[in-house]
Amino acid sequence: MGLAGRRLTWLLDSRWFWAGLISQERSPALAVAGCGSHSAAVLDRSGATVAVADVLVECEWTRVLDATSTARAVIQPGLDCCGPLGRISTWRNRLVVFRDGRYVWEGPITGISWTLGGIEIRARDVTAWLDNRVVHQDRTFTDVDVMEIAEWLIADGYAPDDPGHTVQVIGRAGISGSRSYSKNVGQTGDHLRQLAEAGLDFTAIGSKILLLPETHMAGVGRLSDADLPAGLEVAEDGASLVTRWIVAGSEQSGALGEAGGIDPFYGLHERYLEQNEITDDASAAQAATARRRASMPVPVFVDTQEVTLAPEAAIDVPSLVPGWALDVTSAGTCRKVAQRLKITGVKVAETGGDENTPGQESVQVQVAATGAEAA
The missing domain is CATH 3.55.50.10 (Baseplate protein-like domains)
Structure with a gap:
């Protein structure tokens, strides 16, 4: 059934049964990407169901590393749903998203727009608090x-x-x-x-x-050119290059640490940072070392762009968790890639569709290689 017209018929409490976390490497043969269909619901702060998205016109959710992810849902209210959706409130209520019946995203609603054509809900994950x-x-x-x-x-x-x-x-x-x-x-x-x-x-x-x-690199699947019919983009982020870091602690402690120096390939790129929470030289040096590891060599990012992974790709989409890794092999660009890369971002969106026509889903994955990943 298409994105529009689907009803959430399973128990919302099923989200607590979602395995959710991959604690060890999985064989890519265990799952494939497929073409997912989404459903959504709005819950109260108490946990009670406020409304179910009877007609979900658009749905988008993300996952990010070291930041707060977002989700968005556009709902066309039904005759029995407009009332509850008209009473939802930011921060009081939260959005819950399911993909093919599996719990994939949840967070407080931070923005709502009511129009003649429907209701747009914007939310951020639990770290927004x-x-x-x-x-x-x-x-x-x-x-x-x-x-x-x-x-x-x-x-x-x-x-x-x-x-x-x-x-x-x-x-x-x-x-x-x-x-x-x-x-x-x-x-x-x-x-x-x-x-x-x-x-x-x-x-x-x-x-x-x-x-x-930071060195966690357990794999959850693999991608090759065959899995990316529209190709990918490989990019170096030169703005992130730092060969020597100086980190200062609180003024009271006088803590100061550094790591790195002149690199024979890149030359010298220095950065100074103050972190008032640091209280001794050793901690400042550790912080400088960690930052240098993440900024040397120049970080390389691989982006699958706004494409749908091939349904046969050896990827379980709900298991694409930032902090885990994918084995990426690609010769589709002049910058060839053949290594395990850490997932830094995921974006899944489904738009269009009706009761007779499936919606179109796109799955975007960003992976990265920095000095931290190499370690």
Whole structure:
């Protein structure tokens, strides 16, 4: 059945049964991309169902690494649905998206537009709450794995008012650091993103926040030119190149660390950064080393562009989780690729269709190779 006219007939609670997380490498033969069909629903903060998207005209959801993902749904209300959809509210309600009956995205609604032709809902994933939270207590960490600091930041951010979240740690970062946080100073989301530049990654899948070591490279499938009928784009991001990093801690501590220098191939590209949470030289040096690893050599990004993966591609779309990796082999451009690359972004969209004609789905995947991936 097409995108329009489909009804959500399964229990919304089925999202809690979604395996969701790949803890080990899977054989690409276990699944193929296929051509997915989407459904959506709006839930209340309490967990109750507010409305089901009887006629879903458009649907789009993303996943990103070390940032907040988004989703969008355009709904044509039915006779029994306009009332509930007219009463939904930003931050009070959340959007839940399913692909072929599998729970793939959830997050608070942050924007709503009502028109004569329908309702457009815009939402962000559960980490959006952390951008609306500050640190709630003074806390100092001395020479601990930065993953432990990330866990505390998330727990502290949600502690006064938890909209419903879980955290899963895939592994320790393997990088130690010392940090100090002051009550009511700084947004929690900013603090978490700064940590993500010091040796760890995070991503949100539904209401779950995954914390991963930066070197995590477990594979979830493979792509070749045959899987990409419209081709791909390989790009170098020269603006991200830094051969020498200098990181300063708080003014009170006087902490200062550096990593790198003149590269025989690229020359010298220096960057200075202040992180007031850092309290000693060793942590500043660790942060500088992590940043240099991510910016040397020049990061290379592979983008499948706005294309639909071939239905036979050895990819399970709901398992495309940023932080995991794909084995990419391509000779379709002058820059040949044949290596395992980390997933940094996913975008899935379905538009058009009616009760008799399937909608068109596009699946876009971004993968990257940086010094962190090479490690």
